[in-house]
Amino acid sequence: MTRINQTWWTNPLSYENLQFDSPYNTYLYAGLPPGPIANPSIEALQAVAFPETSPYYFFQATCDGSGYHTFSVTFEDHLANLCP
Structure with missing residues (x-):
């Protein structure tokens, strides 16, 4: 697999990557995932609010x-x- 920019993220994604069986894979499962996909810290929320x-x-x-x-x-x- 070739990765561009040498990051931990697979780039570019292949069709095979999109077949990963997970309830968070919205390519396979319609609707929202069962839990949060991002959870900002209280500091991040405070920085936005103030x-x-x-x-x-x-x-x-x-x-x-x-x-x-x-x-x-x-x-x-x-x-x-x-x-x-």
Whole structure:
């Protein structure tokens, strides 16, 4: 199996991957799964309910592939930070 980006997630998914027998596999079982598929922490919920004040309205991934982000106050600054 070939994996793109060397992550733990199988990428791309094959037809065989979609046949995995699990009640959470909505390709095989219609409707909602029997339990939560994601469970955010209380800290994550609090961060959404009470976001930190910041002057930054724009962000994007940096162009170097590092996984970091560049934040901008104005749309013009945001456009100046776009990758070539």
